[in-house]
Amino acid sequence: MATTKVDPKLSESELKKKPKTYQGLTSQQLIDAYRIMFTSRRIDDREILLKRQQKIFFQISGAGHEATGVAAAFALKARYDWFYPYYRDRALCLGLGATPYEMLLGAVGAADDPSSGGRQMPSHWAFEALNVVTQSSPTGSQILQAVGCAEAGRYFSQHPNAARKAEGDYRQFKDVQFQGDEITYVSLGDGTTSEGEFWEALNTASNRRLPVIFCVQDNEYAISVPVEVQTAGGNISRLVSGFPNFHFEEIDGTDPVIAYAALRRAADHCRSGSGPAFVHAHVIRPYSHSLSDDERLYRPDTERQRDAARDPVPRLQMFLLREGILDERGINQIETEVEAEIQAAADRALAAALPQPDSIYHFVYSPDLDPTSAAFDTHPAFAAPEATADGKRPAASAPKTMADLINATLRDEMRRDERIVMFGEDVADCSREEYVKQKLVKGKGGVFKLTSGLQNEFGSDRVFNSPLAEANIVGRATGMATRGLKPVVEIQFFDYIWPAMMQLRDELPLMRWRSNNAFSSPLVIRVAIGGYLTGGAIYHSQCGESIFTHIPGLRVLFPSNALDAAGLLRTAIRCDDPVLFLEHKRLYRETFGRAPYPGPDYMIPFGKAKVVQPGTDLTVITYGAVVPRALQAAQKIEREHRVSVELLDLRSLNPFDWDAIATSVKKTNRVLIAYEDSLSWGYGAEIAARIADQLFHHLDAPVKRVAATDTFVAYQPILENAILPQASDLFRAMKELAEF
Numbered sequence: 248m249a250t251t252k253v254d255p256k257l258s259e260s261e262l263k264k265k266p267k268t269y270q271g272l273t274s275q276q277l278i279d280a281y282r283i284m285f286t287s288r289r290i291d292d293r294e295i296l297l298k299r300q301q302k303i304f305f306q307i308s309g310a311g312h313e314a315t316g317v318a319a320a321f322a323l324k325a326r327y328d329w330f331y332p333y334y335r336d337r338a339l340c341l342g343l344g345a346t347p348y349e350m351l352l353g354a355v356g357a358a359d360d361p362s363s364g365g366r367q368m369p370s371h372w373a374f375e376a377l378n379v380v381t382q383s384s385p386t387g388s389q390i391l392q393a394v395g396c397a398e399a400g401r402y403f404s405q406h407p408n409a410a411r412k413a414e415g416d417y418r419q420f421k422d423v424q425f426q427g428d429e430i431t432y433v434s435l436g437d438g439t440t441s442e443g444e445f446w447e448a449l450n451t452a453s454n455r456r457l458p459v460i461f462c463v464q465d466n467e468y469a470i471s472v473p474v475e476v477q478t479a480g481g482n483i484s485r486l487v488s489g490f491p492n493f494h495f496e497e498i499d500g501t502d503p504v505i506a507y508a509a510l511r512r513a514a515d516h517c518r519s520g521s522g523p524a525f526v527h528a529h530v531i532r533p534y535s536h537s538l539s540d541d542e543r544l545y546r547p548d549t550e551r552q553r554d555a556a557r558d559p560v561p562r563l564q565m566f567l568l569r570e571g572i573l574d575e576r577g578i579n580q581i582e583t584e585v586e587a588e589i590q591a592a593a594d595r596a597l598a599a600a601l602p603q604p605d606s607i608y609h610f611v612y613s614p615d616l617d618p619t620s621a622a623f624d625t626h627p628a629f630a631a632p633e634a635t636a637d638g639k640r641p642a643a644s645a646p647k648t649m650a651d652l653i654n655a656t657l658r659d660e661m662r663r664d665e666r667i668v669m670f671g672e673d674v675a676d677c678s679r680e681e682y683v684k685q686k687l688v689k690g691k692g693g694v695f696k697l698t699s700g701l702q703n704e705f706g707s708d709r710v711f712n713s714p715l716a717e718a719n720i721v722g723r724a725t726g727m728a729t730r731g732l733k734p735v736v737e738i739q740f741f742d743y744i745w746p747a748m749m750q751l752r753d754e755l756p757l758m759r760w761r762s763n764n765a766f767s768s769p770l771v772i773r774v775a776i777g778g779y780l781t782g783g784a785i786y787h788s789q790c791g792e793s794i795f796t797h798i799p800g801l802r803v804l805f806p807s808n809a810l811d812a813a814g815l816l817r818t819a820i821r822c823d824d825p826v827l828f829l830e831h832k833r834l835y836r837e838t839f840g841r842a843p844y845p846g847p848d849y850m851i852p853f854g855k856a857k858v859v860q861p862g863t864d865l866t867v868i869t870y871g872a873v874v875p876r877a878l879q880a881a882q883k884i885e886r887e888h889r890v891s892v893e894l895l896d897l898r899s900l901n902p903f904d905w906d907a908i909a910t911s912v913k914k915t916n917r918v919l920i921a922y923e924d925s926l927s928w929g930y931g932a933e934i935a936a937r938i939a940d941q942l943f944h945h946l947d948a949p950v951k952r953v954a955a956t957d958t959f960v961a962y963q964p965i966l967e968n969a970i971l972p973q974a975s976d977l978f979r980a981m982k983e984l985a986e987f
């Protein structure tokens with residue numbers, strides 16, 4: 248635990264007189280605790296003043312939560328354990344070693360704010376050197392990440408070689424540290440226990456006996472909503488008590504001695520490998536929810552006075568006096584020193600350099616590894632592939648399906664990089680692995696069999712099934728990747744990606760940008776997408792890629808053939824950014840676009856379109872399953888009307904190949920954008936807008952689009968055909984455009 252000043256030390260004779268400890272806390276530690284708690288409260292007070300003076304722009308306090316925070320800092324190990332705190336954890340962060348100056352830099356939004364460089368609101372803690380991982384504003388989105396963090400720590404202690412640095416891929420830029428008996432601490436408020444992700448996290452931590460301390464700081468309110476409205480029966484401890492493998496504590500979190508004892512027991516349970524712990528700390532919230540809230544609107548004075556009597560700061564002060572640990576002079580001395588330190592810190596923070604406006608694009612993506620670069624441009628080596636786990640060695644030249652080559656790429660990369668782990672629904676060959684060992688069953692390996700054989704070859708700690716919970720998959724993967732693992736996870740159907748949307752929109756792609764490059768979570772999410780299935784209907788046919796290309800920080804790929812899938816997937820796995828890898832289900836086993844195995848190092852850079860066929864009369868820009876349909880239409884129009892179509896397959900949707908588009912449109916002067924998703928607000932709208940904006944003078948005809956109808960995809964094939972863009976629709980649009 249770190250404090251910034253030397254405390255009034257007890258003299259030798261005083262120490263002899265007072266060998267007494269308080270649940271293991273020495274008198275000196277209690278003095279330290281008081282200094283930290285008082286510092287925390289006074290920073291809140293200073294920020295409130297600065298906000299009223301309009302020198303800072305937001306304030307949310309840790310007031311009333313200080314005792315639990317400082318107890319956690321004392322019970323855990325700074326720079327050793329991992330921390331996913333929430334905004335009330337100011338005292339925890341001070342206890343771990345963060346300084347008032349650093350916190351006030353955050354309040355000002357200074358360039359040197361260690362949490363975010365002025366990008367996040369104050370109290371959104373991130374301290375790289377202290378293993379305090381960047382947190383966000385959505386309540387509860389940190390909890391699954393904490394679970395993934397704990398899983399990564401365990402994985403590295405079981406696979407220490409995986410932690411080694413390697414050149415030429417993301418590992419070069421990701422230092423891994425781990426401790427065999429480390430703990431991950433995650434905290435949240437009482438209201439946040441209503442979020443589904445909270446329950447998903449407890450479930451997995453319990454099931455996998457993970458060393459996670461869940462600390463619920465229950466101040467009885469979530470803004471104005473009281474705990475009995477959030478939590479059935481009004482007490483979260485009662486509801487969670489059935490989870491196996493947990494150590495449970497329910498305590499008065501305004502008493503640092505009680506809180507310390509509980510957190511020590513929790514830590515002992517976790518460190519021993521027995522499983523997670525749940526600490527339910529009853530605290531108070533004396534300063535309203537935030538400075539934007541006035542709790543007098545919904546809490547009567549009687550209730551507020553009752554809370555005030557439990558205020559942890561005066562309570563600890565009284566305790567120190569009563570126990571004779573400090574006298575009034577000692578208390579005064581600490582308080583004077585703290586006031587002076589905060590004054591100096593505030594003066595410095597207010598004078599600190601502010602971020603430059605032109606820095607806004609820094610760290611949207613990795614500054615170290617550019618997946619569009621020539622380093623990811625390699626030639627296929629069409630030699631015989633490695634033997635598969637079952638000893639089969641496919642013929643060198645045999646064309647393979649997209650499904651085959653994705654499976655082969657995953658296998659190659661898992662052999663090459665021990666940091667890769669795979670999980671998702673049904674991705675394992677067989678969770679009850681003894682069935683496979685006893686040769687009772689062959690194993691499944693994905694509903695589309697894309698991960699087939701990987702668990703059998705690489706083991707159940709590298710390839711395993713997740714619960715049926717998409718946020719669980721993405722949230723845990725994000726936490727793992729923050730620690731240096733490379734999760735390559737699967738979302739079984741694009742139609743069911745939505746439970747993970749909070750993680751996908753507010754967490755994963757922002758880890759780097761919001762922490763000003765202190766943290767990052769490069770990983771791959773493979774998603775089976777798309778229709779043309781004859782019976783796929785509404786919930787097994789969806790596209791919707793533009794929703795994800797709209798998210799800065801997320802790379803989005805959509806290959807149309809086996810070779811591109813292999814090359815782009817390998818780049819995705821080796822790169823240093825989070826990647827959404829969209830695999831069209833209809834293309835998995837299609838005859839179109841098969842290719843021989845291109846070797847274990849074949850890569851395609853992101854952002855490079857492929858000219859499927861060159862042409863001179865008009866350009867068709869497309870990707871995914873529309874590529875073979877557009878090709879069919881292009882060949883027909885060439886045959887029947889001598890119209891020469893240049894067909895571009897974008898392959899990579901973010902980044903996309905603007906140069907290829909511009910070159911082609913300048914040549915043909917006519918352009919059609921075709922995509923499988925419903926027409927309005929789709930991916931093609933952005934491309935069309937850019938062409939209109941930047942290539943206007945090169946156009947001889949309006950920019951056209953062909954896409955699905957603005958409906959969902961229906962089950963009956965007659966309806967499906969009418970809804971999804973067909974070769975005949977493309978043909979008609981090409982003809983109109985050529986004749987314009």
Ligand SMILES: Cc1ncc(C[n+]2csc(CCOP(=O)(O)OP(=O)(O)O)c2C)c(N)n1
Pocket residue numbers: 335384385386435436437438439440464466468469470532536
């Ligand atoms: C997902 C989400 N929904 C709503 C909000 C707005 N919000 C911020 S804090 C908060 C209340 C949180 O209450 P609790 O979990 O009890 O924590 P406390 O603030 O009381 O410590 C709400 C509703 C949010 N930040 N995130």
Ligand SMILES: [Mg+2]
Pocket residue numbers: 436437438464465466467468469470
């Ligand atoms: Mg609360």
